[in-house]
Amino acid sequence: MxxxxxxxxxxxxxxxxxxxxxxxxxxxxxxxxxxxxxANRVLKQFGLKLGDWQGSAYLLAxxxxxxxxxxxxxxxxxxxxRLRRQPIDPLDERLIEALERD
Amino acid sequence: MTRDDHTPVNVLTGFLGxxxxxxxxxxxxxxxxxxxxxxxxxxxxxxxxxxxxxxxDEAVVLLASGCICCSIRDDLKAALRDLLGRRERSExxxxxxxxxxxxxxxxxxxxxxxxxxxxxxxxxFRPGNxxxxxxxVNAGLHLSRNPEGIKQVAAADxxxxxxxxxxxxxxxxxxxxxxxxxxxxxxxxxxAQEPVDADFLLDATPFARTRDLAPYRLRxxxxxxxxxxxxxSLVLDRPADWTAFGIWLSLLLNRHGDNVLRVKGILSxxxxxxxxxxxxxxHIVHPPQHLERWPTDDHRSRIVFITRDIDHxxxxxxxxAFCRLRAAELSEA
Numbered sequence: 363m364x365x366x367x368x369x370x371x372x373x374x375x376x377x378x379x380x381x382x383x384x385x386x387x388x389x390x391x392x393x394x395x396x397x398x399x400x401a402n403r404v405l406k407q408f409g410l411k412l413g414d415w416q417g418s419a420y421l422l423a424x425x426x427x428x429x430x431x432x433x434x435x436x437x438x439x440x441x442x443x444r445l446r447r448q449p450i451d452p453l454d455e456r457l458i459e460a461l462e463r464d
Numbered sequence: 465m466t467r468d469d470h471t472p473v474n475v476l477t478g479f480l481g482x483x484x485x486x487x488x489x490x491x492x493x494x495x496x497x498x499x500x501x502x503x504x505x506x507x508x509x510x511x512x513x514x515x516x517x518x519x520x521d522e523a524v525v526l527l528a529s530g531c532i533c534c535s536i537r538d539d540l541k542a543a544l545r546d547l548l549g550r551r552e553r554s555e556x557x558x559x560x561x562x563x564x565x566x567x568x569x570x571x572x573x574x575x576x577x578x579x580x581x582x583x584x585x586x587x588x589f590r591p592g593n594x595x596x597x598x599x600x601v602n603a604g605l606h607l608s609r610n611p612e613g614i615k616q617v618a619a620a621d622x623x624x625x626x627x628x629x630x631x632x633x634x635x636x637x638x639x640x641x642x643x644x645x646x647x648x649x650x651x652x653x654x655x656a657q658e659p660v661d662a663d664f665l666l667d668a669t670p671f672a673r674t675r676d677l678a679p680y681r682l683r684x685x686x687x688x689x690x691x692x693x694x695x696x697s698l699v700l701d702r703p704a705d706w707t708a709f710g711i712w713l714s715l716l717l718n719r720h721g722d723n724v725l726r727v728k729g730i731l732s733x734x735x736x737x738x739x740x741x742x743x744x745x746x747h748i749v750h751p752p753q754h755l756e757r758w759p760t761d762d763h764r765s766r767i768v769f770i771t772r773d774i775d776h777x778x779x780x781x782x783x784x785a786f787c788r789l790r791a792a793e794l795s796e797a
Contacts (some may be wrong), residue, residue, distance in 0.1 A: 376749045377710030397707050403789045404711065435711055439718035452715045452782045453775065461785040 375434035391417065401438065407460050408446045412438065470590035473544075473562040474666065475575050477616045478597030479606040480568030483626035487597055487655055488565055494662035501559040503543050505567040537578045540564065544578075544585050561666075562589065569612050572619040576748050591750060595665055596620035597655070600631040603639045607646075614693055617643060618725035618770045619745045620650040622665050629656040648695055649728040649768040692772045693725065698780055700765040703732040704787050706740070712786035713742075713749070716779075721747035723774055729767030730755065742767070 377397075394414050401412045405422075415421040415431055422430045422441055430441040443450055451457065478484045485504075491497050550556045564575060572594055579591045596616045599606070606613040617623065623643050628636045636654075643652065653664060709731065717724060727744040738757055743750040769779065 375714075376751055377707070377714055393707065397711070400705075400708050400711055400789050404715070404786075435714045436718070439715050443718075449719060450715065451719045452712060452786070453720065453778050455778070458778065458782050458785050461789065462781075464789075 375436050377435045397435065401435065403461070403464060404450070404457075405442060407457060408442065408448075408450060410442055410446060471560060471562060471588060472592035472666075473564060473579055473589050474592040475564050475566065475572055475594045475619075476597070477566040477570055477572055477594065477619070478568065478624075478626075479599065479602075479610065479613050479616070481602070482568070482597040482599040482606075483624075483655065484565050484568075484597050487595075487624055487626070488563065490655075490660045491563075491662055491665065494660060496662040496666060497561065497563075499557070499559050500561040500563055501547050501556075502563050502565065503540070503547075504565040505570070535574045535577060536582060537574045540575060540578045541582050541585060544582075544589060548584070548588055561592070569610075571612055571615050573615065573746050573748060576619070576745055576750075580748060580750065593621035593666060593668055594619045594745075595622045595624060596650075597624045597626050598639065598643060599627050600625050600636050600639045601627050603642065607642070614646070615725060617646050617650075618693075620647055621668070623647065623650045623652050624665070625652065625654045625656070627656060628654050646693065646695060647726065647768075647770055648697060649726070693770065694772075694774075694776070695726075695768060695770045696776045697766060697768045698729075698783070700732070700767075700783075700787075702787075703734045703736075704765060705789075706731075706733045708787050708789050709733075709783075711789075712783055713744070716782075717744065717747050717749070720771075720774060723772040724769065725772065726770035727767065730759070730765065731767065732763055732765045739763075739765070 378393075394417065398412050398414055398420065405412055409425045411423050413421045413423070420432050420434075420438065422432055422438060422445065424445045428445050430445060432438045432441050439450060476484050476488055488502065492500065492502070544562070547556070547559070547562065551559060566572070566575065576591055576594075578585065579589055580586055596619070598617065607617070625636065625639065625643075631639075640652065643650070651664065653661060713727065724744070725746060727742065727749075730739040730741055733740050736754070739755050741753040741755050769776070771779075
């Protein structure tokens, strides 16, 4: 629920709670893979890759072998910025253009 | 997702002398408020003749992140847990609602964060409407000099105009226009001219009594009182992929949460015939709610953003680029 601070133990992040709310007919596993695939579209612009980690968390990896385990999408972004040592700004013109081309 | 079994907590805020306690006194006479516990920060000159009034001393515990809005209000945590315990032990009359009257200088963010983030509290309580009083006579001064005043207006679900009986019609009209510019998602009620309408103030119907947002494709309003704070409403023609939207909003709030004072709207989501209600105040996002029906015949997504120093055209392009990610993913599958 707090994009900056991540999640609290045992509580689904709002991005995942929303899936229950919308009930798009996806299974939980399908939804996690879908989330990973979409996040990777953004992360690849920064040389990072996300994977599912035992169905309960996500494994974020950099090109030089650095890794971090994050529990939700909210926890992902601060870790990605830490590994990359630069801000990941959705309003950055270069990122928007890269996603528009992609 | 239903949270109906959680006790709603309304935050009543507004600048010093803007009529919070007077409004509370009037509201407490409503049958709908018969079983309400009240937490107040200070006992003012206006006495509250109510069974369940408790004073709290404002104390904020800043979390390690250093983010002001994401900090636990220790006083509220203790007061709400105490109320809960005493209700469970039948030491106090049963209550089905809590109203927190804040100080004039309170930032609503930490209060909402405490309600949504504190483990015990979030399992028993849920945020109700944030109700903000605005003194029409002094609104210009408050909004131009006090950043807390802007945050209180931005966080509001309902805005209550006070002292319109002491203001000229021109003053009142100017403040109405200003509030509609600052927070077009909040419903407006004139406390001096209209009888108390507890249902309007307490019901969490999105966009009740707001100016019509639908005609505006990308409407931007700049406040003369807070130059860098602007609001705009965004209408999306096509349903969004919820996961893509969540990735985008979480990234936006991670990088720009301090400057995104409010995100509120109804989202048309792929795979769902009815919309999802989203509501965020700075870094804090309420659990999304799946509405049972569309509030109007217009079934497009409508999202209001209240931001500081953010280029709205770029924000829209960014959201659209993220929403298109889904198509790219599926075409590869």
